[in-house]
Every structure is written in structure tokens, then in C-alpha cells.
Amino acid sequence: MKIVSIAGARPQFMKVAPVAAALIAAGHHHTLVHTGQHYDDNMSAIFFRELGIPAADIDLGIGSAPHGAQTGAMLTAIESGLLDSRPDWLIVYGDTNSTLAGALAAAKLQIRVAHVEAGLRSFNRRMPEEINRVVADHVSDALFCPSDAAVAHLRAEGVTRGVHMVGDVMADALTSLASRATEHSAILRRLGVSPRTYVLATVHRAENTDDPARLAEIVGGINHLAEPVVLPIHPRTRKLLADTKLAFGDRVRVIDPVGYLDMLQLTQNARLVLTDSGGLQKEAYWLGVPCVTMRDETEWVETVDAGWNVLVGASRDALARAVAEWRAPADRPVLYGDGRASARIVSVLEGAE
Secondary structure, eight states, rough: EEEEEEESSSSHHHHHHHHHHHHHHHOEEEEEEEEESSSIIIIIIIIHHHOOOOOSSEEOOOOOHHHHHHHHHHHHHHHHHHHHOSSSEEEEEETHHHHHHHHHHHHTOEEEEEEETTTTOOOOOOOOHHHHHHHHHHHEEEEEESSSHHHHHHHHHTTTTTTTEEOHHHHHHHHHHHHHHHHHHOOOHHHHHOOSSEEEEEEOOOHHHHHHHHHHHHHHHHOSSSSEEEEOHHHHHHHHHHTOOOOOOTTEEEOOOHHHHHHHHHHHHEEEEESSSSHHHHHHHHOOOOEOOSSSOOHHHHHTTTTTTOOOOOOOHHHHHHHOOOOOSSOOOHHHHHOHHHHHHHHHHHTTO
16 A cells, blocks of 8 residues: 655654554555654654654655644645655544644545544634644544544544544554663753652643743743753743743753653653643653643543543642642553554554555
């Protein structure tokens, strides 16, 4: 089979890696198209090196832009490439503008679309990611779900054909790379921090960063934490902090974005994770690290139901209280599969030939 994957943001590179490896191992021709949505070394190239992903076959170099302009540029470029290559399947991952553009371009050309991480819902249409994932699901021919809840969401929307519960491909990546992170990452030594003595924080989601009031609450809450915080900062968040004249305090160690192995090492050694990222909520759960999520809702409701994740919105008081007082329960049920999602995806695509 000829298969094209569309990716453009750092969470997608982690999802592409195990799927691409499984496709190539099965003898299929796989082409990776990088839209360029994330484009600097710390947000893009380092993930290719660490995850063992071959260099993108096509780099569209779209870069940053407002949602409409960025998605439109991707749609035009992806369509042009698909007209030339005519693959059997186009695979999109997650919920970014790259996901939306790839799914729409292929669907309009009658090329079959497979959506990895289908069926997730926050039920918050203010989130651009929610729009992207809903549209991608409704034009896809194969929908690969990470959980039973995702399957149920699709069923509630009338989507039942081509739906497969395969587990989460990010579990595949973590399973294969966690030990490598321990062996090769020196991030703790470089930062001078010891295991379980710091909070790992990330803030990047538009609902938090684009709202000055929410961003001020989050910065205030983090600044009031009584323990050291390590915060790899998204370039966009850094710019918005400067624009709003907000700054983190002395206990917050703001660092540039790090690669996947360093991020795994920081996560598995943190006392607690404080984030608005979807992927980090899951990784914290898999690694047995408590998580406090700075959102009003989450797609990964199972982590909340299991007691390992708590939602605090953008309230500085709720944030500070949860970080100081909250502890994870003793039990941690298996969630989101067994690390073999990629193999199941390949089997489904082969069966659909």
C-alpha cells in the first residue's frame, strides 16, 4: 500500500513514529508530509532524531499564521501533493490544523482518510482543537480510537462505520522509549534538580494563553507554589507573556522546549505535573505521576475518573491548593491500551485493501 502521513506539531511526531515504523516493517510504502506548523529545532527536528523518524519526505514549510491562513495554506499544499501521489490512505493524527487540512484535502479528492486518536471530545467548541477533531472524524473512513469512551462519543454522533478501538499510539512510543530516556537524558543533572523535588509545568493551550485574565491567574498560581517548578516554555507562550508584561517568579525555572527523551525524564521524575497539554496528562498517568490540569474539561476523562488527574481551570487558588495538597490514589488501572496500537492500525488498513 501507498500511505501518506500528515504531521506538523510536536505531539504528532510522537504519534507518527510508532505507526510509521509498523507500516514500514510490514512492507508498505510510507510517505511523511511535514506541514511545518512547528518548525524550530526544539519543536520539530529534535523529535525526528530522538524518535528515529526518517526525515520528512516533503516539508511544506507553512509555519505560524492565524488559523484560517495557516489551514488554508496547508490545504492548498497538501491537495497539490495528493493529486500527484494518489495514495491508498492518508493518515492524520490528533487535532491540530495539520489534522484538519489533511483530512479535508484527502476527503475532497476521494482518498481514504484514517484518523489516529479519533473520537476524543472536550465538548468545548471554543477550543480550535475540538473543531479540528470533530471535522476530521466526520470525513474519515477509518477511525482509530484510544478508548471505549472515544468509541461511545462517535456512536452518539452517528459515526459507527470504520470505528476501531485500538488503544493509544503514544503508549507505543512511551513503552519503547522510557528506558532510553533514563539511559541517555542528562536533563536533571543539567538543571540541578533531584527526583520528586520539583513540579513540571507546561502552558500552551490557546484557551489559557490567548485570554489575558486566565493567563494572569495561571502565572499568579504558579508563582505562589512553595516548591521549585521546571517550565519548558512554548515559543508562543513566551511571546504572550512578554506582550502582557507577565513574568514567572524566582522559584520557576523557565527553560526552552526540550526533546522527547528529556521531557520523559522530567515527567517520570517530577513530584507532580501541572499542565494544559492533552498528551502530558496521559504520559503522567502511564508513568505514575499525579497530574493537575489547568483546564475546565479534558478529553482524557478516564485519568480524572481514576483519581490521578484533577481539573482546576485557571483559578490561581485552586491551582495552588491542588498542587500543595493533592495526592494520587494507590491504584492505577490500565488505560488506553497495551502499547500495540500501531500494529492493530496496520492490520485494519491491510484488511481494508
